[in-house]
Amino acid sequence: MKIESIRLKNFRAFKDTELKDIPNFCVLVGANGSGKSTLFSVFSFLHEALKSNITVALAKLGGNRGIQEVRSRNSSGPIEIELKFKENLNSPLVTYLVQIDDPNGKAVITRELLKYRRGSKGQPWHFLDFTLGKGSAVINELDSISAESDLQREEQQLKSPDILAIKGLANFEKFPAVMALGNLIEEWHVSDFHIGKARPEQEAGYAEQLSTEGENLSLVLEFLKNNHPQILETIFEKLKERVPGITSVETKPTEEGRLLLKFQDGAFEDPFLARFVSDGTIKMLAYLVLLHDPKPRPLLCIEEPENQLYQSLLYELAEEFRAYAHQGGQVFISTHSPDFLNAVEINELFWLVKENGYTKVKRARDDEQVAAYIEDGDKLGYLWKQGFFEGVSPR
Numbered sequence: 001m002k003i004e005s006i007r008l009k010n011f012r013a014f015k016d017t018e019l020k021d022i023p024n025f026c027v028l029v030g031a032n033g034s035g036k037s038t039l040f041s042v043f044s045f046l047h048e049a050l051k052s053n054i055t056v057a058l059a060k061l062g063g064n065r066g067i068q069e070v071r072s073r074n075s076s077g078p079i080e081i082e083l084k085f086k087e088n089l090n091s092p093l094v095t096y097l098v099q100i101d102d103p104n105g106k107a108v109i110t111r112e113l114l115k116y117r118r119g120s121k122g123q124p125w126h127f128l129d130f131t132l133g134k135g136s137a138v139i140n141e142l143d144s145i146s147a148e149s150d151l152q153r154e155e156q157q158l159k160s161p162d163i164l165a166i167k168g169l170a171n172f173e174k175f176p177a178v179m180a181l182g183n184l185i186e187e188w189h190v191s192d193f194h195i196g197k198a199r200p201e202q203e204a205g206y207a208e209q210l211s212t213e214g215e216n217l218s219l220v221l222e223f224l225k226n227n228h229p230q231i232l233e234t235i236f237e238k239l240k241e242r243v244p245g246i247t248s249v250e251t252k253p254t255e256e257g258r259l260l261l262k263f264q265d266g267a268f269e270d271p272f273l274a275r276f277v278s279d280g281t282i283k284m285l286a287y288l289v290l291l292h293d294p295k296p297r298p299l300l301c302i303e304e305p306e307n308q309l310y311q312s313l314l315y316e317l318a319e320e321f322r323a324y325a326h327q328g329g330q331v332f333i334s335t336h337s338p339d340f341l342n343a344v345e346i347n348e349l350f351w352l353v354k355e356n357g358y359t360k361v362k363r364a365r366d367d368e369q370v371a372a373y374i375e376d377g378d379k380l381g382y383l384w385k386q387g388f389f390e391g392v393s394p395r
Helices: 036-051 054-065 165-169 176-186 217-227 229-242 279-291 311-326 368-375 380-385
Strands: 002-011 014-019 025-030 079-086 093-101 108-117 125-131 134-138 153-157 246-253 258-265 299-303 330-334 349-355 358-363
Touching: 002 036, 014 036, 014 358, 025 036, 025 311, 036 054, 036 079, 036 165, 036 176, 036 299, 036 330, 108 165, 108 176, 125 165, 125 176, 134 165, 134 176, 153 165, 165 176, 217 229, 217 246, 217 258, 217 279, 229 246, 229 279, 279 311, 299 311, 311 330, 368 380
Parallel strands: 025 330, 025 349, 299 330
Antiparallel strands: 002 014, 002 079, 079 093, 093 108, 108 125, 125 134, 134 153, 246 258, 349 358
């Protein structure tokens, strides 16, 4: 599914903001504190809420103050997160809405709604509708329904009003629409990659996909080696092209059952361990593993991929993220790099600005001056560096 729009209300810096017509490859720029990380935290918040509950997700985002810290300053009323999806161009528009409030001092889900719009006219069909942990969900397969009267609903009561209904019902095949959304959110990858966690020797184990923090990098490489050797060879070939001197990478088990990442430099006879290579080498390897995942994630979110990487590598990296997005996995990137932005197309770029303490979103293609410069052959990175993005300083 592709996210078509995101609407946020009372969510930290986003008092009442909407991103519309979001592209497969979506790039965000903005000054420090403008809300880029906050926008990404929406994805990690929903992902955590699906794994646990709203109380835990709010605590991870807002600390001990929970909802009070997450709710926009000087605001009252519920926090609202609304996502609109499409499975493909011809699929119905899906709307998922979550409202969170604390009417009695404890955060609860005051409304959770999943609805599909069939065609351009008429009211959308509600496939899930819950209030304070109680509501109904449709048990039909979407493709089997031709009229709203065909919908078969089943009433359900959750054990707590701070649990997402999609968390509880997504485990049951008789709620196919809910299960599809739950599976989608579960597969999101919101990167919080730590180079220091990817370096150490790993306990022998099993991992098919890179974790959020990247500590299982060597395990994923071992999985690719055993199950997708051609993909691993592609990853290593691209790494050798971008890191001068690296001729090969391998995983090697130790007698203690740990896995070592070993790099071979053409100038030396013996390979050296991951802890001795540059931060940029480890990070580039992790990005290549993400981009060549045999089971691509439906959504990747990565903040400032340019950190620790040579500027000359960024243009090609941006093109690879775009290629990944157009193959089916939507990509959100935030950046401060003009070199990265030079590879970005005007319809792919949004910038965030603070107005009266709250964040507003502007789209590059809607700015007549920026659009005119791009039409004349300028690049977005150069325009941003020269200060042509109103309200956004590159410094």
